[in-house]
Amino acid sequence: MINYKLKELIADFLLLLVAVAWGSTFFVVQAAVNETPVYTFLFWRFFVAAVLMLLLSVRALRYFNTEVLKAGVLLGTFMFLGYAFQTFALTYTYSSTVGFITGLNVIVVPFISYLIFKHKASLFSSFGAVVAAIGLYFLTLNSEIGFGLGEGYAFICAMMFALHIVFTGYYSTKHNVYLLVCIQFFTVALGSFIGGFVLEGAIMPPRIDGLFINAIAITVLFATIFAFWVQTAVQRFTTAAKTAIIFTMEPVSAGLFGYWFANEVLSLSQIAGAFLILSGMLIAELGAYMVERRRLKRKPL
Template identity: 45%
Template sequence: MKKTILADGSLLFVAFIWGATFVIVQKAINFLPPHLFNGTRFLIAALLLSLLLKKARRKFSLELLKSGIFLGFFLFLGYAFQTVGLLYTTSSKAGFITGLSVMIVPLLSIWILKDKPRSIVFLGSLLGTIGLYFLTLGDISSLNIGDLFVFFCAIAFALHIIFTSKFANQYHALPLTIVQLLTVSISSLICSALFERATITIDSFFQKDVLIALAVTSIFATAIAFLIQTKFQQFTTAARVALIFAMEPVFAAATAFFMIHERLTGNGLIGCILIFIAMIITEIQDIKQIKWLKSKYHLSKSSE
């Protein structure tokens, strides 16, 4: 019980870190191309964690290496789509669309982890789709390719959560995390060399916003956050992790409001509310549980 509470609290802290860094990353990629930024960020994080290896070096194996690369591939896709998407969309919208992974996780868990299908999951997916419509198509003037990129990011992150649940209790967290981060770094740097033709000088790395973003994201949002996720996800389920991570877009919207005074449109706000409701109800076991909770509420009211 204590491990579950500690795991939930630690994962909620991770959601806060990720949500709070949306605005910071968005500022940094004005000076560095997205893939180059990600490659640098994840490389620094991997090097920092490598300093902690010591006895954990013995935990490396071929199977761990394969699993780490596999997880790192989905993590790379998630951050690549998210960071590029932030070039075209707003921090709050990106945060809420990324939050769709909380509904994608239970759906994919039915197929990948062989979880039992639940009617409430399909209801949540429907609400989420309607919410996404209001958030993007509901305001035609703000519809852009960035929203689609961030939606692909949500799918990739959902797959990462699912497979982390599968591998977390099989391997030591530290080396598994390092392999993931190195995979993301190498993949991002290759993509940067292939697709990002912008002229970058050494001075670009020493811009104030870039230095702050690299420091904060490398240490907190990458090294610490993914080590916590890999370590503590073995004590909870993929669906529960996704639900906790649903707080990330809430933190992102709050950060965008306080730091850059960014506000959603009316349609966007409706979409966010629908998506948030969908996030919450996907954790309810079944439609029957809603009826049971409702009847219990009425019984308690009548006894007063």
């Protein structure tokens, strides 16, 4: 059990690195999509990642079957719909509002995990999720949340990302990680290809310059291959609820990288929000540790 708790701690740390990787590429992606349509950018990001992941998955192809195909397509569909509805939401409401509502999947994940797989979140994870959600509010304090179409799209986006987290934890214990990730990437690329033609008229970027190439390279390597492979590989050792809490560090790291490298200003409310998110993560982590220590002390020798 101690060995398993160590694996859980390592898994949580690696998931934190995933959140940092996503946050660190935020301002790079933001700059790129100012010049390149969103679905065009998503297509090339995930298509290149899928091809590279396929090369890394050659030895795992012997494990390919219809079950892993179904699992990978389902996860990829959740991922693509999350990005798609996030994009729709951004056209109708403020980015800070979309960020806050999307981040509320930290509250949704424990309920979905229980309803579908009967996985009950611990009291500490639930409390940590609430604290992290409050932190998200302060981090995006300029949000003007109403009940418009944009907010509805953002809520669907949050549900899709929550389902992705929950089902990743389930399927990662049953199928080859390389194949799961590879199939997800191809699924998102296909969805983006269709979305690009339907909504943008093409999937070729208007300009292939240094900004586009650098953004694709950085997001493919760090925010896509590294991030989703690590999530799929290690989430089996932790819970979906804790994963969602850890992922709330993405906007925190985005703010910090924007402050350090893009000269963005952090307000007091954003700093307070970042502190609360970090507190929520620590509550879930330390709470699980204390519960396990108490259980081991009560265990008869």
